[in-house]
Amino acid sequence: MKYIFPLLLIFLISCQNDNPLNFYTQVNNLEKIEGKEEYMKSPFLSAGKRLYVVGHQNGSFPDLGWHVKGEMGGVWLHPIKLLDGYQVEIRNNKTQECLTKANQFFNYPIGSEQVFNLKSLGLNVSQFHFVPENENGLIIAYQIENTLTKETQFEFTFNAYIDLRPVWLADSLNIEDGQDEGEWKKRWSAYLAKDKKNNWFTAFGGKSFEPSDSENSCKVTRKGLGFDQALSNSINLKSGEKKTIYFIVSGSDESEKSAIKTYNFLSKNVEQLLEDKIINYRRIQQSNKLITQDEGFNQMYRWLKYNSEWLMQDVPGIGTGLTAGSPDYPWWFGTDNGYALQGLLASGMHKQALQTIELIVDLSRKANGENGRIMHEASTNGVIFNPGNLNTTPKFVSMLWKAFAWTGDKELLGYYGLVKKSVEWLESQDMDGNTYPDGAGMMEIHGLDSEMIDVVSYQYEMYLAAANFAKVQNENVLADEYRVKAENLKMKINTDWWVPEFNSFADFRSDKLQAIRLTENAIIRADSIEKPWSVEELRNTLETIQNQEITGASPFVVHHNWIVNTPMEVGAADQEKAEKALKTAENYRNRFGMFVTGIDRDEQQEKASKWKSFSYVGAVMTLPTGVQAIAEAKYGNADKALEYLKMLQHSFSYALPGSMYEVSPDFGMMTQAWNSYAVAVPVVEEFFGIQPKAWKNEIVIKPNLPTTWTNVSLDNIKIEDNKLDISAKRIDNVMEFRISQMHNWKMVFEFQGAKHIIYDGNRIKGSKVELYDRLHNLKVEF
CATH class of the missing domain: 2.60.40.1180 (Golgi alpha-mannosidase II)
Known part of the structure; x- marks a missing residue:
């Protein structure tokens, strides 16, 4: 009987499409999570696959982000930006208010809302941001309610902060930002702006609104080659009356015609587009639906699926795929997606995972030819920033096998040649013939040019995946070769990388002199952030290393970096060693989860300013905590794994309701793709x-x-x-x-x-x- 329900849902949806509901009637029936008052001056994200908007929960659009300094907020239609933001001003003959100090913020799966109680004007105003799924535009709905006992009249002014500019790394394509200019298009009741040097356009407007020359009391200081443009209209409301106003923002990096076409389409189909998006998110909600007795946990699991959908981005001419995070990483990573796509697969989001795989492979071939290396990072204009770290390739290959296991998509077998090349490429990075690739993995330790444990753990995992691919392709001899390599590497991980005096696997392997230098550097860093206990611990480690008789490369535990837990994550550790290592790891966590390094064990976290200065030293990141949960579950410790997932639950909805930050509880990316790996994989594949x-x-x-x-x-x-x-x-x-x-x-x-x-x-x-x-x-x- 359970499978009758989806058919009934489809029937009901098809009937609704002929008679869309009122916009706010639909919105009010949706799940939502309210933000905290203390985080109103922190970012929000509302997104579709083509466009997204980032501002502050209070309604303001300050400069934010560091990747393109101060420019990562606003309205983005990759590979260009349209607006630095927008703000509404409401005034009558006695007073004026700017919608920049919201009383409440609500996040929805399909959008976000700010509520303003304007007592001086006798108005309540809702500002709802909604980005249609596959359109080059944004719809901002304003519901205005007259709370007075008499009729009221006021001027409603929409201020658009135009800034048509290119995305990161545009200079490498010889793209130069130009001065923006614009004009009123009376025929369409829209204002059209253009970049003088490029075919970049944005159009915006609202029904019955026209350009205004009145001074903008809400004006903000900003950088760039854009300008401000106001559109105004006079509105009358009877006592208790509500009125809904829609503002449309559209854009194009090709032509004026395209921007206007989108503007007109969105203007005529607001309610239907909202309904279409709601249907899409209901499908996501129903797929791989978890129900436990802890509704808070269910909510986190459910909303992390929504978070993943927010980060899907389609750029014509480049591709469609899961971006790493918002606001500073709205582009594509091979490394992050080696993790994140496993979460999508476990969550039932197979289409999104397959689209991303195709994109990452295309970008990798663009960056590295056919040598099998998977690129690390690419901008949405197609420019490759980093052709690939050592851990990127093996983790991506193991994810490819999971994609085939979950989807059965035979097109994935077309990547078998890539898999073999990837194995060969990683093996070619072994410079000293000891089977271990030489160079940085997930965590780059300053001054280290030797071997890292995460690279070796993921190499083991890659061999197993390659063996599975080879078996499906009936290349049994090669499948056996890969399995033998995996078993040999597993044995070496448990011998060459185990450090019994620390009950831990090593961060890295190097010679004695390099280990001493790295430990001395770690002491300086720990001392600079005033961690005396860490300084003492590292000095003891340094003394131990200095007193040891060491020849050649040896394993060292210096940073207690989370990557020491990757042998358990991939199931390569012997049971006895795994139990000891997992117990050791408990010393390097707080109530939010696992530290990136072992330099900070305080109950409270370092302030964001210190994290920035010291490259996340002591930060509690969600990925390490998820890795630890997977590791515990893989070795039979489901209760301990759930304990780590509960730590992640402390970070969910902490700053941005319905989202989980990159660094717990409220630093880094406000929405992070790999969180799906951290939660969905242990729940679905392990529990x-x-x-x-x-x-x-x-x-x-x-x-x-x-x-x-x-x-x-x-x-x-x-x-x-x-x-x-x-x-x-x-x-x-x-x-x-x-x-x-x-x-x-x-x-x-x-x-x-x-x-x-x-x-x-x-x-x-x-x-x-x-x-x-x-x-x-x-x-x-x-």
């Missing part, structure tokens, strides 16, 4: 134990649920064209499972530690059973 084999119509399920999850479900789990529902109830030492699927695929259930399994009336001894039908009820006795 529920979903291990798809879509290419052979098979699903392996190895549940390892936290003990507090006594009544949980995960519905509409998307695996190729199949859909799977799992629910579980725990009563003492018995777990009851109900599993249904759309197709009759083979399902292999494994319950570690189970004594008996009762399924469909049959009681068998053991912990494993194979089933093929669409619906099963199981009892597992432990």
Whole structure:
């Protein structure tokens, strides 16, 4: 019966399309999360796949961001910017108000809202930002309510801060920003602005609004070659009356005609476009839907899917893919997507993952030819900034295999040649013949040019993925070669990289002199941020290194960097070593999660200014915390893994409601793509134990649920064209499972530690059973 619901939903949606609901009627029926008063002067994001807007939650648009200094806010239609922002001024013959000090901020999956209580004018105003999914434009809806007992009249002025300018790295394409100019287009009731040196255009306006020459009381000082333009209209409202006004902003990096065409289309289809976007987000909500007894956790899991959709960006002529984060990383990363796309796959967002894979591969080939190296970072104008770090390529290859396992998309097999080249390229970076690539991985340690543990861990993971690809392609000899390499590397990780006196895997391997130099540098950094306990610890480490008899390259634990946990993340660590290393890692966390390095164990975090100065030293980033959760779960510690996910939950909605920052709780990118990896992968692949084999119509399920999850479900789990529902109830030492699927695929259930399994009336001894039908009820006795 569960699969009747999607069909009914589609029928209801198709009926609604003929009669769209009023804009604010639709909005008021949506889930929303209210912001905190203390964070009203921090950023928000409202996005579609073509355009997004970044401003402050209070309604202002200050200069923000550092990547293009002060320019990362405003309205962006990559690869160009349209506006630095916009602000409304409302005045009558006695007073005036600027909509820059909102009383409330609400975030929705499909947009964001600021509420202004203008007591001096007797008005309540809602400003709702809404970006249609696939359009080069923005709709700003204003609902104005007269709270007076009499009719009121006022002037409503929309101030647009025009700044048509190019994206980061445009200078490498010899693109030069020009002075902006504009004119009123009476025929369209729109103001059109153009960059003098480029075919960049933006059009904006509202019904019955015309250019105003009145002085802008809300004017802000800003840089750039743009200008301000005001549009005004006089409005009358009866007592208690509400009125909705729409302002449209459109743009084009090609022609005036295109900008005007979009402007007119959006003007005529506001309600329908809103409804279309709501339908899209409802699909995301229903896919891989998690229900636990902790609604806060459910909400975090659900909204991180929305966060991922916010970061999808389509740039014509370049491609469509998941960007890294907002506001400073609205471009594409091979490294970040090696993680983030695994989260999308586990969340059921397969289309988005496949689009991003195609884009990253295209950009990598542009940067590196056919040598198999995966690029690290590219701007939305197609310029490659970094052709690839050492960890980027192996992590991306392992993600490619997961994409094939989840989607069964045979086009992914077309990347098999790339996979083989990627293996060869990474192996070619071993400069001293010890099988370990030489150079920086995820964390770049100043002065280190030797070997990093995350690169080696991900190399192990890459060999397993390559072996799987080779087997599917019937290249069994090569598949065996890759597996042997993986096993040999696993053995070496547990010998060459283990440091028993620290109960930890090493950050890096180097000679003694380099290790001494790096430790001395770490002492200086720790002392500069006034961490005496860290200075003492590092001095003890330095003394130990100096007193050791060391010849050649050896493993060292200096920074206690989160990457020391990657052997557990990928399952390469021996059980005994994993248990010790995971216990050691508990010393390098606070209530928000795992530190980037071990230099800061304080209960409270360093201020953002210090983080900026010291390159995230001591920062608590979401990715390391997610890696630790995956590592704990992979070694059977579901309760400990959930503990780390609960730490991430402390950061969710902390500063931007409905979002999770890059650095917990409120620093870095306000929305970060890899958070989906940090949460969805441990929940779906580890707790529920979903291990798809879509290419052979098979699903392996190895549940390892936290003990507090006594009544949980995960519905509409998307695996190729199949859909799977799992629910579980725990009563003492018995777990009851109900599993249904759309197709009759083979399902292999494994319950570690189970004594008996009762399924469909049959009681068998053991912990494993194979089933093929669409619906099963199981009892597992432990």
